Amino acid sequence: MITIAKLKTLKDRTCVRKCALLFHQMAQQAMRNQEDHLYLLALTGLFGSEQFTAVLNESELARLGLLSAALENEKGKQKAVVCEDIHYLLLQALGSDPSDWDFLDEEGNLDSSQRTIVEHILILDRIRSPYNVGSIFRSADSFGIQKIYLIEGCAAVDHSRTYKTSRGCTKTVEYEILSEEAMLTRLETIQLPLFALETGGTELDLFSFPPKGIAVIGSEELGVSPALLGACEASMGRLTIAQAGTKGSLNVAVAAGIMMHGWFSA
Structure with a gap:
């Protein structure tokens, strides 16, 4: 010691x-x-x-x-x-109160080497709430997400509420912030299957998740932008989570977590 x-x-x-x-x-x-x-x-x-x-x-x-x-x-x-x-x-x-099941390195930080990473990528399209962005990072850490792209207009990754809600996972999941135009150009280079988490698509239990691919998650109010949605429609289309309640949609971070678990399990 x-x-x-x-x-x-x-x-x-x-x-x-x-x-x-x-x-x-x-x-x-x-x-x-x-x-x-x-x-x-x-x-x-x-x-x-x-x-x-x-x-x-x-x-x-x-x-x-x-x-x-x-x-x-x-x-x-x-x-x-x-x-x-x-x-x-x-x-x-x-200000760093991890759960007792967290994997920590010798400095008390989350140990990224403990993660299982698969070739699954997220694009967050102008998600405005730092709580939602942080929650998505936390789920991404758990479900093997390789990288998160944030379209300009998303809540700041370094916002105190984002970090607190992520429980430190903004430090364990790679991310990059791009304009929508730069993201569309990047997609042409990456050339991976692309789908949107949106209403009006194939239900999750029937959706054929790609082993490698990119999921686009839209903003709380407007969903996925027309340009990014068009790119998804030209690839794998939309994935939809079936509901049976009174609300028209799920919280975006909750929906993203359900989708990521389904993709990881597939």
Whole structure:
């Protein structure tokens, strides 16, 4: 494990992030009754350092103090629970609170090497909501999407709401932002089967997904633009998700997720 002396030389956020990972490791060791008590004690000694006070607010520091005190009297699984409480408190303070099933690298970021990637590409055609763009990135990470093209006019990938909703997946899925004209030119070069997620097409369970291809997902209000829809009609046409409710359409991110799962499973 990294030495305490080395931790003290790291930048503020890097130090806190590394400590979060170390407490996660300590939780796993505590479950096996193999934790290094002296190392754990030295780690908690960092809580009053300038590195921690620069990152955590007063209430977070107070909570950290209580958890640190609790560690002294716990053993086994209960000690693991407290270590995990510290782990997640530090991640929350950093604004990077992954689910416990996320694959992380040594720096605490999502590990892109864990992804299964297939030759499936998305074009997001002027999707305006950062929440929808972020949600699509998160589904794309899960369902093997190789790359996402965003037509100019989409919500910004680096918008805080996009990143938060993506749960970090804007960092794991390759993307590029293009004008519609540049995208149409690129499609001539790529020469892959092309289809639109739109109403009035072949229902998902009857659609013949291409092993390699591109799906176009249109904006919340207007759907796929005429130019891109025309390119799809000249290729594989439209894919439609059957519905049985009162709404005329699904949320675009929900529909995209259903489509991506169907394509990945096919």
